[in-house]
Amino acid sequence: MLILHKNNNINGLMDADAIIIGAGACGLMCAVQAGYLGKKVILLEKSEKPGAKILISGGGRCNYTNLFASDEQFISANKHFIKSAFNQWTVEDTVGFFETYGISGKEKTLGQLFPDGKNAKDVVAVFTEICADFGQQIICDAEVNDIVVAESEFTIQYTRAGKSRQLKAPKLLIATGGLPIPKMGATDFALRFARKHQLNIIETAPALVPLTITGKDEEWYAQLSGNSVFCEVSNDQITFEENILFTHWGLSGPAILQISSYWRRGEEINIDLLPRQNITEQLEQERSSNGKLLLSTVLNRHYPRKFTEAMGKFLPIEKQVASLTRGEIELIHNRIHLFKVKPAGDKGYDKAEVMRGGIDTSELSSKTLECKRVPGLFFGGECVDITGWLGGYNFQWAWASGFVIAQNL
Ligand SMILES: Cc1cc2nc3c(=O)[nH]c(=O)nc-3n(C[C@H](O)[C@H](O)[C@H](O)COP(=O)(O)OP(=O)(O)OC[C@H]3O[C@@H](n4cnc5c(N)ncnc54)[C@H](O)[C@@H]3O)c2cc1C
Structure with a gap:
């Protein structure tokens, strides 16, 4: 198992093709898809384990997609933005992906798909096991504090076991999620980074609350x-x-x-x-x-x-x-x-399931989710101004954005 916790020695870790900040739904899917393409990534995760929100989703059962998902069930300043990602990674792709790893779906109501006879833990295990197979490294207890952007290189500064550390990579995904449930590790890192680099933010607020x-x-x-x-x-x-x-x-x-x-x-x-x-x-x-x-x-x-x-x-x-x-x-x-x-x-955010608003999609390419003003930088998942309805839609966006970004790392 390649999940590294506080006490593991990470000396000797090589920098990678890309670094992913946040081992949540989007970051994990991106790491796995990058693995299929032979690309090495390192995931930096603030919490002590990956996929914390997946684990609590759907009351621990994880409503991992919705059979009716389309661009219609999402709120965004640009309603059309999501279409390209959803064409590249469909609901059938989500269903097929999990079936390949032994999770078949059971529809509860209104198209909401849950693992049949399994639960959210099994969903997270799919990702950690594939990451281990591909040698993708998940470094837990690693909170990213800052990123130095230079031409074709990102230096990621993070804290782990009380020590400041850094990693470098030519490509970077910020998949740090939204603001809901701060006590579970939610941070405003993506928004802070966007402000620092003058990227536009659509006003945020608790949603599904x-x-x-x-x-x-x-x-x-x-x-x-x-x-x-x-x-x-x-x-x-x-x-x-x-x-x-x-x-x-x-x-x-x-x-x-x-x-x-x-x-x-x-x-x-x-x-x-x-x-x-x-x-x-x-x-x-x-x-x-x-x-x-x-x-x-x-x-x-x-x-x-x-x-x-x-x-x-x-x-x-x-x-x-x-x-x-x-x-x-x-x-x-x-x-x-x-x-x-x-x-x-x-x-408020203590009880909200998702955040409305986020990184303005006009800052990103809809085809690749790369930041137009910072080449090599990608944003995916909930930190982007794409907010789904209740019922598995938000995970469908997280998986789809992770897939799309992996193709472009
Ligand atoms: C109670 C609850 C139930 C839900 N149930 C469902 C459901 O059944 N179906 C559904 O579709 N959606 C559900 N959602 C929404 C869904 O969980 C999110 O939309 C989805 O997890 C977003 O994926 P993400 O990868 O963008 O962010 P996340 O999954 O939140 O992952 C972001 C990760 O980044 C890490 N991070 C943050 N800042 C830093 C930093 N500075 N350095 C390092 N790491 C950092 C966080 O610890 C986190 O692990 C639920 C949400 C909640 C709160």
């Missing part, structure tokens, strides 16, 4: 903590149909995580609490056939009892449907289908 509610509504949401409701959430840009989860501080669940990537502070989110159904029509039917039914009984068909009870704050849930006035029916319709929420904020 729970949203908070404060003020007079806080208590109402808090009493629903733990309840989940299937909804359609939307804003003026996009619509998602998935579950929302009420928590004691606000809203989470897949539908909220998805819309959070499109949400800006101060904006409202629309929630249809009964998508593809019409509560007014249902009430009219009940009024003619079963008028003594309570509104709460009708709502309980769709929602957890606790949720119906909480709706009692706004709606006459103890009234018989036959006695509902026109105005009340309209109120019910609006509450159910046009529910609006104005989050106070988000739960």
